[in-house]
Amino acid sequence: MSRMTWAQTYPARPVRIIVGYPSGGSNDILARLMAQWLSERMGQQFVIENRPGAGSNIATEAVVRAAPDGYTLLMVSTANMSNAALYEKLNYNFIRDIAPVAGVMRVPLVMEVNLSIPAKTIPEFIAHAKANPGKINFASGGIGTSIHLSGELFKMMAGIDMQHVPYRGNGPALTDLLGGQIQIMFDTMPQAIGYVRAGKLRALAVTTAARSEVLPDIPTVGETVPGYEASSLYGVAAPRNTPAEIVDKLNREINAALADPAMKTRLADLGGIVLTGSPADFARLIAAETEKWGKVVKQAKITAD
Numbered sequence: 001m002s003r004m005t006w007a008q009t010y011p012a013r014p015v016r017i018i019v020g021y022p023s024g025g026s027n028d029i030l031a032r033l034m035a036q037w038l039s040e041r042m043g044q045q046f047v048i049e050n051r052p053g054a055g056s057n058i059a060t061e062a063v064v065r066a067a068p069d070g071y072t073l074l075m076v077s078t079a080n081m082s083n084a085a086l087y088e089k090l091n092y093n094f095i096r097d098i099a100p101v102a103g104v105m106r107v108p109l110v111m112e113v114n115l116s117i118p119a120k121t122i123p124e125f126i127a128h129a130k131a132n133p134g135k136i137n138f139a140s141g142g143i144g145t146s147i148h149l150s151g152e153l154f155k156m157m158a159g160i161d162m163q164h165v166p167y168r169g170n171g172p173a174l175t176d177l178l179g180g181q182i183q184i185m186f187d188t189m190p191q192a193i194g195y196v197r198a199g200k201l202r203a204l205a206v207t208t209a210a211r212s213e214v215l216p217d218i219p220t221v222g223e224t225v226p227g228y229e230a231s232s233l234y235g236v237a238a239p240r241n242t243p244a245e246i247v248d249k250l251n252r253e254i255n256a257a258l259a260d261p262a263m264k265t266r267l268a269d270l271g272g273i274v275l276t277g278s279p280a281d282f283a284r285l286i287a288a289e290t291e292k293w294g295k296v297v298k299q300a301k302i303t304a305d
Contacts, residue, residue: 010070010246011044017236018049018063019075020056024171025141026188026270030104030234031075033266037257038250046073052169055079055142055304057090064092068239070246074098076235078146078293081286085294086144086304095290099242100282102254103235103275105267109150109207110192111221113184114177115200122205122224125184129160136162139182141170143304149293150186150207150230152300157225177201188232189214189271207231214271233289235275235282251279 017035021027028050035046051059056079066072074080080094111122119125129136140148143166155162165182167173170191176182178200186207193214195201205221206212207230221228236254238247257263258274267274275285296302 010249011042013071014045014047015071015073016047016049017073017075018051018059020051020053020059020077020079021141022052022169022171023050024191025169026107026190026232027075027077027234029190029270033263034075034104034236034254034257037260037263038253041253041256055083055086055144057083057087060094060098061091063237063239064097066239068099068241068243070238070242070250072239073101073250074237076100076233076237076286078149078233078289079142079144081233081289082144082146082149082293082297083304084290085297086302095283095287097240098237099240099247100279100286101236101238101247102251102279103233103277103282103285104254104258105234105270105272105274107189107232107234107270107272108212109147109186109230109232110189110196110203110215110218111154111184111205111207112177112187112192112196112201112203114180114182115202116180117183117202119204120202122219122221125204126158126160126224129158129162133161134163136184137165137182138162139165139167139173139177139185141173142166142168143302144297145170146230146232147173147186147188149296149300149302151184152302153228153230153296154186154221154225156296156300157228186230193269193271212271214269233275233285235285247279 038046063074196203
């Protein structure tokens with residue numbers, strides 16, 4: 001069978017999308033939206049497989065080692081771009097060993113606090129943190145995630161001391177933030193927005209350079225801490241050497257999803273900015289983010305141990 005015929009018949013059986021985090025987090029939410037779209041459009045089931053652990057390295061390694069035939073895909077997140085600097089002995093090189101398929105969306109993070117924290121603005125929070133050095137715990141879904149690195153970047157730029165508490169995924173971290181065991185979290189917009197709107201958590205700021213359309217009254221961190229910018233990046237990748245025809249076919253379908261009015265509304269409601277473009281566009285974005293977060297990891301002396 002020629003490669004072109006292979007691409008025409010793809011997918012001939014169910015496709016797995018591997019997510020490096022537990023169900024309920026932003027990775028999982030977006031993967032399920034994409035899987036539903038691709039299943040309906042491509043006539044085969046796209047099945048989500050959650051493989052949490054080791055800052056998404058377990059899931060990534062599973063995809064890197066899978067057959068390059070388009071039947072095992074990875075839901076990419078910012079952690080994939082920071083892990084190269086975090087882990088000295090990875091069994092793979094992310095940029096070398098994956099084939100970028102398509103970006104899905106860039107998501108602002110929300111700097112949110114438990115209601116027991118007296119601060120209602122960023123300046124008030126910085127003052128509170130300086131008055132309580134090392135006593136404020138900030139949660140993340142794991143070492144090296146965008147949620148973790150956004151907090152480290154804020155610590156460095158605001159000149160405060162907070163204690164990082166990593167969890168096995170954003171969902172468990174959020175549970176403890178709501179319960180008051182943790183005081184603050186730089187949470188992804190899709191996960192945060194419902195709790196902020198319901199008044200169960202207090203949003204102090206969003207982390208992107210511009211204010212978010214879905215939370216327009218919430219200032220940016222950069223309005224108080226000039227130059228601060230952070231966001232989570234999501235997309236889809238396949239193992240290296242996956243035939244270009246299959247990569248291009250998946251890229252077309254994902255871009256079609258991002259252009260669909262109903263999907264656009266759903267993603268906008270989650271607070272995201274869609275990332276349309278070619279596999280090469282997504283590859284360039286991965287390279288740029290890998291460089292940015294690598295610098296933060298080194299500056300903050302973060303290790304994955």
